[in-house]
């Protein structure tokens with residue numbers, strides 16, 4: 001499935017001409033070279049492939065600032081998310097993303113809490129991760145995906 005099926009190119013074209021949220025995007029402000037406008041420009045030109053192995057598409061924090069201020073409720077974040085999904089489908093995601101997923105599926109966490117740092121800050125024990133519920137939901141999801149693909153094949 002091409003990006004024109006997952007992204008609204010008309011809205012992205014307006015986004016490219018707007019650029020307003022560049023000045024409040026934390027990644028744009030603090031990471032040298034991060035500029036979703038360049039990615040969006042290439043998506044619209046049909047040249048998105050060059051970004052699939054680029055670290056920029058993984059530097060979006062999904063903080064939603066761009067969506068919150070956007071007059072279209074569309075733009076930077078949708079483009080970067082679509083690029084990460086496409087890169088992952090093609091197996092081009094960074095290895096740490098795969099490791100993070102495997103850890104999450106196993107423990108319900110993306111990382112272990114730093115207990116000494118929590119103690120120093122007088123923070124309480126972290127809450128349980130909810131791993132059991134996640135594993136159950138993930139099994140239900142996988143079965144529904146399998147059933148859907150069997151239906152399509154029938």
Ligand code: SF4
Pocket residue numbers: 014015016018019020021022066067069070071072073074075076077
């Ligand atoms: S996401 Fe919205 S506010 Fe940000 S540049 Fe695009 S159109 Fe403008």
Ligand code: SF4
Pocket residue numbers: 021024025026027028036059060061062063064065066067076077080
């Ligand atoms: S969601 Fe991504 S692109 Fe949007 S403001 Fe946050 S870091 Fe920037």
